[in-house]
Amino acid sequence: MDRTRASDTERERVVELLREAATRGRIGFEELEERSAAAYSAATRSELAALIEDLPASRRPPVPEPPSDGWEPAPGPPAVxxxxxxxxxxxxxxxxxxxxxxxxxxxxxxxxxxxxxxxxxxxxxxxxxxxxxxxxxxxxxxxxxxxxxxxxxxxxxxxxxxxxxxxxxxxxxxxxxxxxxxxxxxxxxxxxxxx
Missing domain, CATH: 3.30.530 (Alpha-D-Glucose-1,6-Bisphosphate; Chain A, domain 4)
Structure with missing residues (x-):
């Protein structure tokens, strides 16, 4: 059991995996709502892991940022x-x-x-x-x-x-x-x- 405090970035990664699972039909949209709410309120990494442990996507390594191909925004203020x-x-x-x-x-x-x-x-x-x-x-x-x-x-x-x-x-x-x-x-x- 990982009692390390979860970060906002980790919570968002879990929600993205849940959204992908819903679009692939692995979980229903009501369950997506429930699990997403639980992810946003999760305090520890083990709480987050429990939300995706039954999904195949949860075993994938993080996806590296793809190279730019038309999505590169015009120069401006950097990300926050x-x-x-x-x-x-x-x-x-x-x-x-x-x-x-x-x-x-x-x-x-x-x-x-x-x-x-x-x-x-x-x-x-x-x-x-x-x-x-x-x-x-x-x-x-x-x-x-x-x-x-x-x-x-x-x-x-x-x-x-x-x-x-x-x-x-x-x-x-x-x-x-x-x-x-x-x-x-x-x-x-x-x-x-x-x-």
């Missing part, structure tokens, strides 16, 4: 580091767990939102839209990149509002999904892009 790694914290469950509202650009203040749009099959085109339009829109509101993989980009501001950008490639198109918590200016800008 801490002693234990980036301060990446989900402020709400992923969009497939609960119904999320659309952009609602007329609604003032910081609001939860979800938006999707399609681009041609070449993911580099979607990557250019993200780096040229979406990331600058978020940076103007003090969001910084805190997590990046080949198909996901997570930005967060000082209030710990988080916006996730996912790209998924299909045979004839690439789908971009953006969700999180953002002010009206960001939601309005995203509405213009999604038209």
């Amino acid at each position: 580091p801490t002693a234990a790694g980036p301060r990446h914290r989900a402020v709400a469950p992923p969009p497939w767990v609960k119904p999320w509202p659309g952009l609602r650009p007329w609604l003032p203040g910081r609001q939860m939102f979800s938006a999707r749009w399609r681009t041609p099959a070449d993911p580099r085109h979607a990557g250019r839209i993200i780096t040229d339009h979406v990331v600058p829109l978020l940076r103007r509101e003090s969001y910084a990149v805190v997590h990046r993989t080949l198909d996901e980009l997570v930005l967060q501001n000082d209030r710990e509002d988080t916006v996730t950008i996912e790209m998924s490639r299909h045979r004839d198109h690439t789908e971009t999904h953006v969700w999180g918590v953002a002010p009206r200016s960001v939601r309005h800008g995203l509405e213009q892009l999604s038209r």
Whole structure:
């Protein structure tokens, strides 16, 4: 039993493994909600390990950061580091767990939102839209990149509002999904892009 205190980064890795397990049908979405909540409140590494010990993905080594291929954001403020790694914290469950509202650009203040749009099959085109339009829109509101993989980009501001950008490639198109918590200016800008 590992009684070492868990870090936010370790909690987030466990939640990512749980999300992957749910998308592969290994656990149900209700169970994903329960296990994710338990992961975010886990105090020790053994509590985290217990949440993924029955999942094959839990035995995989950590995935190294992939090389840049169109997801490289334009130069700007660096990710927000801490002693234990980036301060990446989900402020709400992923969009497939609960119904999320659309952009609602007329609604003032910081609001939860979800938006999707399609681009041609070449993911580099979607990557250019993200780096040229979406990331600058978020940076103007003090969001910084805190997590990046080949198909996901997570930005967060000082209030710990988080916006996730996912790209998924299909045979004839690439789908971009953006969700999180953002002010009206960001939601309005995203509405213009999604038209």
